[in-house]
Amino acid sequence: KRAEWVTFVVGASVFFLFAIRNWKIYVTLLLVLIALVVGSFAVSPSTKKQMVRFTSMSLTYKSLNKVSSGRAYIYATAINMGIKNPVNGVGAGAFTASCEKYQLAQYPPRRKKSMVQPHAHQPWLEVFAETGFLGIFSLLAIIAFLVFVTMRSTRRFNLSYYPWFIMLALMLNPLNSMPPLFKVWWIPLVLLAVVAHLADVEYEDRKIPT
Numbered sequence: 001k002r003a004e005w006v007t008f009v010v011g012a013s014v015f016f017l018f019a020i021r022n023w024k025i026y027v028t029l030l031l032v033l034i035a036l037v038v039g040s041f042a043v044s045p046s047t048k049k050q051m052v053r054f055t056s057m058s059l060t061y062k063s064l065n066k067v068s069s070g071r072a073y074i075y076a077t078a079i080n081m082g083i084k085n086p087v088n089g090v091g092a093g094a095f096t097a098s099c100e101k102y103q104l105a106q107y108p109p110r111r112k113k114s115m116v117q118p119h120a121h122q123p124w125l126e127v128f129a130e131t132g133f134l135g136i137f138s139l140l141a142i143i144a145f146l147v148f149v150t151m152r153s154t155r156r157f158n159l160s161y162y163p164w165f166i167m168l169a170l171m172l173n174p175l176n177s178m179p180p181l182f183k184v185w186w187i188p189l190v191l192l193a194v195v196a197h198l199a200d201v202e203y204e205d206r207k208i209p210t
């Protein structure tokens with residue numbers, strides 16, 4: 001899927017950015033990665049079909065919703081959930097149950113069966129819809145704390161020593177369309193990335209006494 005390829009390229013690029021000191025080698029590897037991804041898309045019949053749809057679309061809601069597989073409707077619904085419940089959203093994990101209630105008439109779904117969606121297909125919109133600004137600010141506070149702790153570590157912000165931080169960044173990457181944050185099988189992995197990164201920071205600090 002496209003999301004997996006994008007995640008792979010971004011993750012590898014960030015790691016090698018810190019792991020490789022020679023920028024010429026880094027640029028070469030990055031171009032190779034991009035070429036591989038573009039090449040895989042080029043030989044895919046489904047991707048070719050989607051590119052034709054994308055290049056021929058008009059900038060109307062109906063056209064954007066169609067080419068994005070109904071995501072314009074999903075995003076509009078998620079934003080409406082957050083706006084109508086700005087403090088704490090509709091409740092963690094309640095996106096699906098709230099879809100029909102918060103659907104906007106001017107933004108109809110692509111087809112009837114897409115009326116109810118399992119999640120917002122965008123991690124930050126999902127957090128805003130289900131937990132409001134309280135959830136958004138809490139998540140930003142956690143990220144700010146991790147960045148602060150990392151910057152004060154002996155390795156500074158050299159992420160080649162902190163792969164769990166890269167993993168967390170990929171999990172919360174705005175381009176990531178799934179999975180939603182508040183799932184019983186997913187949020188433990190996010191928490192694992194947070195705790196594992198803090199453990200890595202402490203481990204590296206002990207290796208290099210200040």
